[in-house]
Amino acid sequence: MIDLATYVPMGDKKNSGFFEEYLPKVFDRRAESGLPEIVDRMAAVVVQVEHGDAVNYIAELALMGPYRLVDARLTDTHKVYLLQSQPDFPRMVLLEPLAAAFEDEVTRWNMLYPLASAKPNARYIGEIYKATSVKAVRDALEPQGVRFVYDGETANPFYCSEHLSFTFLSDFTYNRVGYVDVPLDTLEGLNLGDKLQISAESQSLIESAASRQAEHGIADKVLGIDHLATRILAGEREDAILEYLTMVPYYFWGAYNITEMNSSTNVTRHPDVPDDKLSPARVFTANNTPAIVNSFENLPMPTEDFVRNFGRRMHHMAYEVGDGDVNEVKNVDFVVSELTKLGTPFLAD
Structure with a gap:
């Protein structure tokens, strides 16, 4: 158990006086609102893909990691797919527009x-957290300036229902936070719509990907999600962290400068889990200097470039690879090597 009043964040990244003043205030207000008793661990992550891309993406996930399709529903606007890894780990919800x-x-x-417009509906949406009552969450957070989606305010009804409620897109991350008060072992409790039958051709594609993963010895090595990392603008780092910690029972674990990228990585974690895969760490990465002044020193700014080209958005979901080796090759290197053989590109060697 982390004592938020005495905990000293890790890392060498210095925060402003503004952040140091408001971080304990956020924690105190959160406790007073009862949020830690209402909101628990991460229940799911939500991704939207382009129309027609869902089955290929599910197959890709089956090839690269532990997620497997367990349910699918048809709403007025979307096909909604539910994927599961280990029973205690967060689910993955996949949204595919019908048109x-x-x-x-x-x-x-x-x-x-410019680089996001090529796939205008493809985006990481956000996380869903387990809650005792979605109404209780709204009652606790709306007085703090957190805005929720209500019926008629969005084209996608998934974001607002009796047992599932999402915030508006964040001004700082362009992600949402959702809350659910029914189990997500299936989608039945959400009353989304009729059960969606997966075609034999689609099922074969997904099963083939899972089989190839097993044949290449990857299946038991890639575990659950360790962390989720969003890239944001340089000047919005502290605001994004304070906003997120207002809405979920996480704490600011710490921040480190990444000198070669002229940026910092800022980590928030759940204080009560023995394993981050049970409720993955939420990471925010930002340049140390904004693009507008970078030409004075011409420092690297890959994070700022990413945001300017794709918008504030999720950069990656990181899986944990189990410890061990295969023929004296570390498991993580073995997994990367085998996935490369299977056609999965990686950003770096």
Whole structure:
């Protein structure tokens, strides 16, 4: 158990006086609102793909990691797929618009950025947290300036229902936070719509990917999600952290400078889990200097470039690879090597 009043964050990244003043205030207000008793661990992560891409993405996930399809539903606007890894780990919810012309807030945000506009509906949406009552969450957070989606305010009804409630897109991360008060072992409790039958062809594609993963010895080595990392603008790092810690029972673990990238990585974690895979760490990465002044010193700014081209958004979901080796090759290197053989590209050697 972490004592938020005495905990000293890790790392060499210095925070402003503003952040140091408001971080304990956020924790105190959160405790007074009862949020830690209402909101528990992460229940799921939510991703939206382009129309027609869901089955291929599910197959890709089956090839690279532990997630497997367990349920699917049909709403008025989307196909909704539920994937599971280990029973105690967060689920993955995949949204696929029924029409290529579907448009909502995600579409409009993506269209603002040159490299995001090519797939205007493809985006990491956010996390869903377990809650005792979604109404109780809204009652606790709305007085603190957190805005929730209500019926009629969005084109996608998934974001607002009796047992599932999402915030508006964050001004700092363009992600949402959702809360659910029914189990997510299936989608039945959400009353989303009729059960969606997966075609034999689609099922074969997914099963083939899982079989290839097993044949290459990867299946038992890639575990659950360790952390989720969003890239944001330099000047919004502290605001994004304070916002997130207002809405979920995480704490600011610490921040480190990444000198070669002229940026910092800022980590928030759940204080009561023995394993981050039970409720993955939430990471925020930002440049140390904004693009507008970078030309004075011409420092690297890959994080700022990413945000300017794609918008504030999730950069990666990181899986943990189990310890061990295969023929004196570390498991993580073995997994990367085998996935490369299977056609999965990696950003770096």
